[in-house]
Amino acid sequence: MxxxxxxxxxxxxxxxxxxxxxxxxxxxxxxxxxxxxxxxxxxxxxxxxxxxxxxxxxxxxxxxxxxxxxxxxxxxxxxxxxxxxxxxxxxxxxxxxxxxxxxxxxxxxxxxxxxxxxxxxxxxxxxxxxxxxxxxxxxxxxxxxxxxxxxxxxxxxxxxxxxxxxxxxxxxxxxxxxxxxxxxxxxxxxxxxxxxxxxxxxxxxxxxxxxxxxxxxxxxxxxxxxxxxxxxxxxxxxxxxxxxxxxxxxxWEGVPYLGIGPSAHSFDGKVRRWNVANNARYTAALAEGTPYFESEELTATQRTNERLMTGLRTTRGVEIPALEIDALRINSSAFQSHVSNGHLSVTDGRLVLTKAGRHFADRIASDLFVTDDDR
Ligand code: SF4
Missing domain, CATH: 3.20.20.70 (Aldolase class I)
Structure with a gap:
């Protein structure tokens, strides 16, 4: 798919x-x-x-x-x-x-x-x-x-x-x-x-x-x-x-997609790439066969943070065992504090925002982000 x-x-x-x-x-x-x-x-x-x-x-x-x-x-x-x-x-x-x-x-x-x-x-x-x-x-x-x-x-x-x-x-x-x-x-x-x-x-x-x-x-x-x-x-x-x-x-679930056109992003499961956000440069590069995009292979840290960022915005939440890095252990005090504030809950192995927590989705996700030094 x-x-x-x-x-x-x-x-x-x-x-x-x-x-x-x-x-x-x-x-x-x-x-x-x-x-x-x-x-x-x-x-x-x-x-x-x-x-x-x-x-x-x-x-x-x-x-x-x-x-x-x-x-x-x-x-x-x-x-x-x-x-x-x-x-x-x-x-x-x-x-x-x-x-x-x-x-x-x-x-x-x-x-x-x-x-x-x-x-x-x-x-x-x-x-x-x-x-x-x-x-x-x-x-x-x-x-x-x-x-x-x-x-x-x-x-x-x-x-x-x-x-x-x-x-x-x-x-x-x-x-x-x-x-x-x-x-x-x-x-x-x-x-x-x-x-x-x-x-x-x-x-x-x-x-x-x-x-x-x-x-x-x-x-x-x-x-x-x-x-x-x-x-x-x-x-x-x-x-x-x-x-x-x-x-x-x-x-949001990290399924691969192809992005076509100036500024479009693509993701193949490992590598994220983005086309130049300029119509003239895009057109010229396609005609000349020269590069029109940049790309980066996501690290485990980036993949973990992306799962948190996009997953927490959805009602399905984040599948905790699927996180490559144990962000909840690393950020245990932030995690516990959001749970005790009634903003986060764990249901069937998934981390989900409560109704009150939906106001702070991006902030809660960033509190749980990991860094390369955490590994
Ligand atoms: S300028 Fe207006 S119509 Fe065009 S992409 Fe932005 S929001 Fe949409």
Whole structure:
């Protein structure tokens, strides 16, 4: 079992909070996409005999491409790999690109799951975040997607916005739930370095909310999703039964995947590699046959810390005997203190965050990290 991630590095405009790799210059779209097709061919042997059970078009904004281009990538993947008949094929789409015609074309090309970057149903919030779509687009597209016939779909929402209160957050969740949303990814707004938002905060133009407000919205999110019957299966992800993201679950479980396109990461079980995050350099390197990626073989220390970091974010938690280095013995006092604070528990040999502990997932994981000197 393996996954293929295809990074489409183009966006219509830059959202203020975003630190992903993308370009708003569409002039070189064809040459970059051609180079990505070349990368897919050159790397097709890397998965060996593994069958591909998930393909994920992320970005950037994959829905900016003509549906034919997406169909061509899917066909190419099917020609090059053994793709399961029941493979989950996800396309990230922004509301301003969603029309009935496009949904039909994506469905015909083999897309099984749409991930819509809604972020908010409110006009003022969308403008604040620099999103290209309007509230009307967001409302129209969720209606269309709910009826389109995909095996699954999901939306992204952002909370923790300046001035957001629980009533506003409730209203956003209600709109989504009223459309029968089977999966939700909800992210707390964070200020990433070198983004427009970081600049606005630094200049005093934007004041970020207190942690308490964001924390209360996270609690409300968990409660609302539980009441609606969605499982909280990863810190930022909720799903009805049968609608968990297979691609992301495999990624959190350390399953190998191939990442295609500028800035895409890959992992083969031992070596992590990442492509250059620059469209022009990527395209030129593919054409010239020169290196376009860096890589590193993970050490036991790194593998242990990654298992802790990604595993603790999921409700399945971390399988303790599978940790290559005994992080719980090495960090026994931090471990005991998180257990006695009611933030961590051990259930059936797995280390799992409690509901209260989900607020501190990253901090708890880093308290349990090991170093090379610990060995
Ligand atoms: S559309 Fe997505 S990838 Fe593009 S700038 Fe906005 S958040 Fe980033």
């Amino acid at each position: 393996a996954g293929v991630y295809i990074h489409i590095p183009f966006c219509r405009q830059a959202c203020t909070y975003c630190d992903f790799h993308f370009s708003t210059n569409q002039a070189h779209q064809d040459s970059v996409l051609d180079a990505m097709g070349l990368e897919l061919i050159r790397r097709s042997k890397e998965l060996g005999d593994a069958s591909v059970s998930t393909i994920y078009f992320g970005g950037g904004t994959p829905s900016l491409l003509e549906p034919d281009r997406i169909a061509a990538f899917i066909q190419q993947a099917q020609d090059l790999f053994r793709v399961d008949r029941t493979a989950e094929v996800t396309l990230e789409a922004n509301p301003d690109d969603i029309t009935q015609e496009r949904l039909d074309a994506w469905l015909d090309s083999g897309i099984t799951r749409i991930s819509m970057g809604t972020q908010s149903f409110r006009e003022d919030r969308l403008r604040f975040m620099g999103r290209a779509h309007t509230a009307a687009h967001a409302l129209k597209s969720i209606e269309l997607i709910a009826k389109a016939g995909f095996a699954s779909w999901t939306i992204d929402l952002i909370y923790g916005l300046p001035g957001m209160d629980l009533a506003e957050w409730d209203e956003q969740l209600t709109i989504a739930l009223d459309h029968g949303m089977p999966h939700l990814s909800a992210y707390c707004l964070t200020v990433e370095p070198r983004t427009a938002l970081a600049h606005q905060v630094q200049k005093g133009q934007v004041r970020m909310p207190e942690d308490d407000a964001q924390s209360a919205q996270f609690d409300r999110l968990i409660d609302r999703m539980e009441q609606a019957g969605l499982q909280h299966y990863e810190i930022s992800n909720f799903a009805r039964e049968g609608h968990l993201s297979k691609h992301n679950t495999a990624y």
